[in-house]
Amino acid sequence: MNESRAELSEHPGLDAEQPAVRVRGLVKRFGEVEAVRGIDLDVAPGETFGFLGPNGAGKSTTINILCTLAEATSGTAEVAGLDVVRDRAAVRRRIGLVFQEPTLDNYLSGEQNLRFHGELYGVDRTTAAARREVVLKMVGLWERRKDEVNKYSGGMRRRLEIARGLLHSPSVLFLDEPTIGLDPQTRKSIWAYLSELHRTEKTTVFVTTHYMDEAENCDRIAIMNEGRIVALDTPDRLKAGVGNDRVQITTSDDAEALARLRDRFGLEAGVHEGMVTVSVPDGAGFVPRLFTELGVEIRSVTVQRPTLDDVFLAHTGSTIRDAEAGAGPSAFAVMARRGR
């Protein structure tokens, strides 16, 4: 987006020489389907960059192109200043990859997996041994390094994959949904390791997720929807940009509540996650009015300051959970768009 491009130069990390990731006019078609519809992107060195969007938004396709695993239909992509098509092998040496699906050899020990990786990436042996210790200690697996991966929990395997992705000191670490399928506590610990990494290694991190709470940990985030980047900024600014509070109520008659909100309050509400949802500038002040004037029995009320969920909603027309469930744009979204 144009305004986000202007915003780039203001970002503290971005005065640096060349961007860690640079994408221009990227398009990827699979037959009839246009998965990526022309995106531009710059990620600064050392930045933790979140790439958000529902399943099928084009995130994985984009990340695959950046990792040299897929070729773009048109447009260019550079990683660490190298073209992903022309300098494929050189790009591969400079990136670390953590995929959605596991890619470990479960019959080898954690350390053997890392040793294998170091050899494949041509890291010299002395460096590799030192790096193994650093990365295994960083993800808290040093004590368990001799155990077969079989004996690791899901969270430990994920951590091992992250450690492995860092073994060859990549310029950019790509993580595609690194916390998918993990319990909340493990998700939290993965992010703790990622921020530790950010502090100690200064590696650029490019991470896709569809957990909005996780995106808060990123320096900047891009929201992708239906093949386009619909928002790109720091989480705080994105939230400030949405402005309104979100009020969600459960009622005895949602349809009636929607109608009255429209007629009496002039508000376009929608039903999200089973609750009548409306966006207002001052949520706390709106609630008393709601009780006196709505005329439909209200069973519960929640008022939320804007979150990244709201940012997502405002830009894509659905909450990420709706989007996951395959729901289309709602009345609320139409309003949110108009209000932008």
Added chain:
Amino acid sequence: MSTAPAEVAPTRVPTFDLRHEVRAAKVVWQRELIRFGKDRYRMVSSLVQPLLFLLVLGVGLGSLVGSGAGPGGGSVKFTAFLFPGVLAMSVGFTAAFSGISMVWDREFGFLREMLVAPVSTTAIITGKCFGGATVSTVQSVVLLALAGLVGVPYSPVMMLELIGLLFLCSFMIVAFGLVLAARVKQVQSAFPLVQMIITPMIFLSGALFPLSSLPGWLTALTHLNPMTYAVEPMRSVVFDHLNADAATRARFDPGIVWGGWHVPLWAQVGVVALGSIALLFAAVARFARTE
């Protein structure tokens, strides 16, 4: 070619070079050995079938066939005839399973780890071939140790020649297994497929019965079978060290005849070597294209 800022890339990773490729192939080879070493069950179970063929079928059929005692007084036990064939059968199956195991590597994601690395697919596939061939050959040493039991002398030269031939044969079959693995996506169909293809290859190779008196159409099939060119040299090597007269040898070790031409041993080995290289590159091409 510009490089990333120094502070984000402290580790120097060398640019494309042969040493790196060899290192990558070597670590893939090592992984096969480590995995084999951990799988005791596989080691034992894959010896059962060849032992059954050698000691049960061999002894049983041997009483029917009789020892090839000719007028020259040389006598050859049927089990001695069967010995090189069973060796070939043993490495044939182990090597094919080793090649097809790439289907599991794909299923569990490890193939991806290998293929996204900054090395050529050739390095990965070559490492895999050497790994599978080493494992198969090491396993067949247990059978070699039984030579005395079946009437084959413990000649060091013969043993070394056999080990070399077994390695070459294994290499070819691992590469063949890899070509299949590039096609097969489903883990469940991998083993039955190997059984279905390797079994006729063994039967049509002269491993279990001499090719001397087969009908013409069967002879044609054996000549098209690459395994034939791996089994025949092994049998020649064994017969060189047996006390067999010319008639016995002609019956049990007839060699391979193309038209009227007796294919010499070096040419047979050449067929296997060329086949290995062709299959290796076929596997590389398939994995580079499909993954």
